[in-house]
Amino acid sequence: MSPLEQTDPQVFRIIADEMERQERRLELIASENFASRAVMEAQGSVLTNKYAEGYPGRRYYGGCVHMDVVENLARLRAQQLFGADHVNVQPHSGTQANMAVYFSVMKPGDTYLGMDLRHGGHLSMGHPKNFSGMIYHVVPYSVRSEDHRIDYDQVRDLARKHRPRMIIAGASAYPRIIHYDIFADIAREVDAILMTDVAHIAGLIVADRHPSPVPHADFVTTTTHKTLRGPRGGMVLCRGEYGPALDSCIFPGMQGGPLMHVIAAKAVALAEAATPEFRSYQDQVVRNAKALANALLEEGFTLVSGGTDNHLILVDLTDKGITGMEAQETLERACITVNKNSIPFDPLPPTKASGIRIGTPAVTTRSMGEDEMRLIGSFMSKVLTNPTDERIISAVGKDVTDLCSRFPLYVQH
Numbered sequence: 001m002s003p004l005e006q007t008d009p010q011v012f013r014i015i016a017d018e019m020e021r022q023e024r025r026l027e028l029i030a031s032e033n034f035a036s037r038a039v040m041e042a043q044g045s046v047l048t049n050k051y052a053e054g055y056p057g058r059r060y061y062g063g064c065v066h067m068d069v070v071e072n073l074a075r076l077r078a079q080q081l082f083g084a085d086h087v088n089v090q091p092h093s094g095t096q097a098n099m100a101v102y103f104s105v106m107k108p109g110d111t112y113l114g115m116d117l118r119h120g121g122h123l124s125m126g127h128p129k130n131f132s133g134m135i136y137h138v139v140p141y142s143v144r145s146e147d148h149r150i151d152y153d154q155v156r157d158l159a160r161k162h163r164p165r166m167i168i169a170g171a172s173a174y175p176r177i178i179h180y181d182i183f184a185d186i187a188r189e190v191d192a193i194l195m196t197d198v199a200h201i202a203g204l205i206v207a208d209r210h211p212s213p214v215p216h217a218d219f220v221t222t223t224t225h226k227t228l229r230g231p232r233g234g235m236v237l238c239r240g241e242y243g244p245a246l247d248s249c250i251f252p253g254m255q256g257g258p259l260m261h262v263i264a265a266k267a268v269a270l271a272e273a274a275t276p277e278f279r280s281y282q283d284q285v286v287r288n289a290k291a292l293a294n295a296l297l298e299e300g301f302t303l304v305s306g307g308t309d310n311h312l313i314l315v316d317l318t319d320k321g322i323t324g325m326e327a328q329e330t331l332e333r334a335c336i337t338v339n340k341n342s343i344p345f346d347p348l349p350p351t352k353a354s355g356i357r358i359g360t361p362a363v364t365t366r367s368m369g370e371d372e373m374r375l376i377g378s379f380m381s382k383v384l385t386n387p388t389d390e391r392i393i394s395a396v397g398k399d400v401t402d403l404c405s406r407f408p409l410y411v412q413h
């Protein structure tokens with residue numbers, strides 16, 4: 001019996017149930033992934049016991065000798081992997097990484113440009129109930145109606161008109177390449193700070209599957225748990241000149257003690273991300289997304305922007321007579337996990353939404369390839385064209401479980 005099973009059989013059971021859910025179901029949520037055993041071992045270690053407020057060499061507590069080594073290691077690995085001047089690995093999440101940048105360069109009431117949340121922007125880019133929408137004046141930019149690409153002309157016009165303190169390039173639901181060079185050009189013209197948020201595509205960037213923003217941006221924020229496949233957390237890279245202000249905004253500005261066990265796990269994930277295996281993994285993520293997009297197109301689905309350049313696909317369900325919420329619930333009954341998502345110019349509120357967002361990072365981690373993507377496309381089509389046929393849905397659910405059992409996740413290693 002494990003210590004957890006002995007002390008708290010209830011929580012032990014919940015974790016075992018969740019493990020089984022992850023093993024047996026198809027995870028198509030674009031922001032999710034499966035961290036390695038090595039990452040989880042570091043995260044589940046005695047480092048959780050240590051207070052290390054401050055930074056390496058400048059801690060407020062004694063006994064930080066090993067904490068300094070591990071935080072420096074994480075910083076150095078991130079610096080080398082991304083080619084950045086300065087790195088802070090302490091943000092507890094992607095949203096806090098963004099908050100740290102906002103706090104270091106803006107005052108309350110300042111204006112910034114961010115991607116419209118209904119067009120793919122993230123909550124932390126100006127949602128009215130998020131700090132990013134409450135404290136600052138947000139000017140949203142959008143995608144073009146004809147091709148669903150970012151409307152760079154509109155970004156330039158808005159920048160000239162509003163003279164923002166900062167421009168943010170980054171999204172949570174944008175299936176195409178983001179042209180950081182154009183954003184940098186616009187930011188330079190209006191003398192704005194350029195922040196890029198690569199939370200979704202950080203893994204693609206380090207494997208050269210997406211252009212890097214590092215040469216163009218003043219700040220780059222990211223999560224460490226999406227395509228980067230590390231522990232749940234955040235990170236900020238920036239030009240050297242912003243380093244001291246950024247660091248003091250994170251501690252003591254926003255956070256107390258850093259999560260040293262998570263920082264150790266970030267170091268492990270960053271080492272994994274520097275390997276040739278990680279590059280081929282990201283290659284396969286992108287190939288799988290294209291294969292799944294093509295399969296869905298052949299099944300008659302409409303895709304926002306007509307396809308994908310990265311790891312994610314936005315399916316427009318308006319011509320299928322089913323909302324995003326209904327699609328999410330129906331697929332769930334067939335053991336397929338996705339999330340409902342607004343599509344550009346969506347007539348429905350975000351709680352219903354006209355689309356679903358799907359991604360290939362998680363299924364690719366369990367070694368599925370293009371053949372399996374075609375299969376998944378046909379599963380989704382069967383379910384979404386027969387959303388009230390329980391017989392079909394449970395037959396697909398059985399096929400999904402069989403497929404997953406051929407690609408074991410944690411049970412074997």
Ligand SMILES: *Cc1c(COP(=O)(O)O)cnc(C)c1O
Nearest residue numbers: 093094095122171172197199200
């Ligand atoms: C996921 C995401 C975040 C925030 O990550 P959390 O760790 O959930 O706070 C920030 N920005 C973008 C673009 C994201 O996709």
